Amino acid sequence: MNLDSIGDWVRTHYSSQVSPDLDGKEVTLFGWVQEVRDLGGLRFLILQDREGTVQITIPKKRVAPEVLAKSGVLQKRFSFGVKGIVKKTNMTTRGVEVVPNGIKVFSTATEQLPIDITGKTPANIEVRLDARPLDLTLESSLATFKIQHVALEAIRSFLFEKGFMEAHSPRIIASATEGGAELFTIDYFGQKAYLAQSPQLYKEELTLSFEKVFEVGPFFRAEESHTRRHLSEFTSVDIELAFANADDVMALLEQVIHHTFSVVKEKCQAELTVLGHNLEVPALPFKRLTYTQVLDDLKAQGVEVPWGEDISTDAFRVLGKIYPYFYFVTDWPTHAKAFYIKPRDDNPQVSEGFDLMFGYIELTSGGTRICDKNQLIERLKEKGLNPDSFKMHLQAFDYGMPPHAGWAIGLERLTMILTGIKNIREVTLYPRDRVRLTP
RNA sequence: GCCCAGGUAGUAUAGUUCGGUCCAGUAUAUGCGGCUGUCGCCCGCAGGACCCGGGUCCGAAUCCCGGCCUGGGCGCCA
Numbered sequence A: 001m002n003l004d005s006i007g008d009w010v011r012t013h014y015s016s017q018v019s020p021d022l023d024g025k026e027v028t029l030f031g032w033v034q035e036v037r038d039l040g041g042l043r044f045l046i047l048q049d050r051e052g053t054v055q056i057t058i059p060k061k062r063v064a065p066e067v068l069a070k071s072g073v074l075q076k077r078f079s080f081g082v083k084g085i086v087k088k089t090n091m092t093t094r095g096v097e098v099v100p101n102g103i104k105v106f107s108t109a110t111e112q113l114p115i116d117i118t119g120k121t122p123a124n125i126e127v128r129l130d131a132r133p134l135d136l137t138l139e140s141s142l143a144t145f146k147i148q149h150v151a152l153e154a155i156r157s158f159l160f161e162k163g164f165m166e167a168h169s170p171r172i173i174a175s176a177t178e179g180g181a182e183l184f185t186i187d188y189f190g191q192k193a194y195l196a197q198s199p200q201l202y203k204e205e206l207t208l209s210f211e212k213v214f215e216v217g218p219f220f221r222a223e224e225s226h227t228r229r230h231l232s233e234f235t236s237v238d239i240e241l242a243f244a245n246a247d248d249v250m251a252l253l254e255q256v257i258h259h260t261f262s263v264v265k266e267k268c269q270a271e272l273t274v275l276g277h278n279l280e281v282p283a284l285p286f287k288r289l290t291y292t293q294v295l296d297d298l299k300a301q302g303v304e305v306p307w308g309e310d311i312s313t314d315a316f317r318v319l320g321k322i323y324p325y326f327y328f329v330t331d332w333p334t335h336a337k338a339f340y341i342k343p344r345d346d347n348p349q350v351s352e353g354f355d356l357m358f359g360y361i362e363l364t365s366g367g368t369r370i371c372d373k374n375q376l377i378e379r380l381k382e383k384g385l386n387p388d389s390f391k392m393h394l395q396a397f398d399y400g401m402p403p404h405a406g407w408a409i410g411l412e413r414l415t416m417i418l419t420g421i422k423n424i425r426e427v428t429l430y431p432r433d434r435v436r437l438t439p
Numbered sequence B: 001g002c003c004c005a006g007g008u009a010g011u012a013u014a015g016u017u018c019g020g021u022c023c024a025g026u027a028u029a030u031g032c033g034g035c036u037g038u039c040g041c042c043c044g045c046a047g048g049a050c051c052c053g054g055g056u057c058c059g060a061a062u063c064c065c066g067g068c069c070u071g072g073g074c075g076c077c078a
Helices: A065-073 A125-130 A139-161 A200-206 A246-267 A269-275 A291-300 A313-322 A373-382 A387-398 A411-419
Strands: A026-038 A042-049 A052-059 A079-088 A096-107 A185-188 A191-195 A212-220 A233-242 A287-290 A326-330 A353-358 A361-368 A404-410
Touching (some): A026 A096, A065 A096, A139 A411, A200 A387, A246 A353, A287 A291
Parallel strands (some): A052 A096
Antiparallel strands (some): A079 A096, A233 A404, A326 A353
C-alpha cells in the first residue's frame, strides 16, 4: 500500500472543534479510524483524535475517484488525514459531518486488534494492560488521564498560589528513608543503593531553605501487595511546610482537595460523562475523627480494636460504611506512626499524625514532624532504627530545623476517587506491580 | 509472605454441578459478498478456541495430580 506524507497539510481543527457553525468551511483533520460503516453507496468513517470523534461521510457517487479509493483502504486504527467541507446536518448525533475532498493515509494497523476500541466488548484488565498503547486510545482511557492531568494542574497551581516551591529530590538513595525493609535495592557502581520510597527526609530538610516545598514524582515500594489500590511504583504529591503543625496542613489539604474537585468538575464534564461518574465536590471542613473516636464507632458496629493497635482494612471497610466520603483520622498512637511524626506535648502516647481517608481508602497521610534532634534520635531508637544510619539527615537538625508539618497524597488513589475507577492499575499509564514489569 | 478464585477463538462469555447430547454454543471482532443516511447499522457466507504435562476411564473442556499463568483478598501502605 502506498502511504502518504503530511506534505503541506496542517491541522486546522480537532474533531471536537468541528461544529455546525463551520458549515460550508474547509477543515483539515488528522487522527485515526475508529470505525467504518459501509452502507453500499455511502460510507461513514469515524475519525478519532485525542479530543473526540467526528464523522466523515463519503457519498460514493459524488466524491472524486481518488478520495473514494483512499477511503476504501482505511481500516480501524489507520492513521489518516482528511481535508473536507463541514456540513451541518441533523443526521448525526454531533450535528455535523465532513465530506472529504482529499484523504491521506499515513499508516496502517493490524487487521485484528487485541482489544475492541469501540468499547462494545470490554476486555479484562490484564489484556488491556498488555495492549496498553492501544488501550490508551479508548475514549474512557483518554478521559481518565485527562482528569488526572487536570487534577494535577489544579494542585500545582493551587500550591504555587500559596507560595510553595516545587522540588526534585533524589530517587537513588544510600539508606532506608523510613527504616522499612520494603525498598528495592540497586547496584550503584558497585555500592548498594535503594530506590526512594518517599521524599520525606529531603522535603523536611528543604523546610530549612525553601520553607514551603512540594514534590510530585514516582516512588517505589517493594511490598508484595496484591490489591486494587497498591502499586510498586506510584506517584506521590508531597508537601512540607515550615512553621506549621498538623492542623495547618490539614486545612491546606482539604482546600487542595476541594479546589481540585471543583476544577475537575468544571473542566472535565465531558470526561466524567464518558466514565459515567457523577463527581460531587466535597463540603468543607472534612470530618475530623480521633483514633479513639474511630475505635468507639467500630465498637458500636461490633468491631473490637484494642487501643494502640493498627486499624485493619476490614475495620476500615466497616468505618467507610459509616463515613463514605472524606474524613480525617487524627491522634494516632505514637508507636503506630513513623519515627518522624511528632508525639503530642500533652500526651506523648498520642501523635500529631493524621490520615485522610476516603471510605476505606487511605488517600493521604501526614502530620506534624519532630524538629528536636534529641527527640528524633529517641524515636529512631524506639523504632529499632540506628541513628548512625541517619547521620546525614540528622545534620539538618543542627542548623535550626523549624517546626514543620506536611503530607503526601497518592496521585493514583486520588485519580481513582475522581474517576470512580476501582482498580489503581487502570489509572496508571504503565503500572508496575508484583507481577507486572511490562509494557 | 499468607489465603481464595480462575484459565474455552482477537475480545467477552456459555458449557464444568452429576464425564457421553460438544470433532464445543453465543456475541463481538476479522475476511469475502450485498446494501445511499449509518451512528452497538443491517443481511448472507467463511475461518478462528478447551493453558501445559501426566493420570483415571470404553469415553475428559468437564474428574485427579503436577506445573505455568492470571485475577482478587489480607498484611503493608499512598
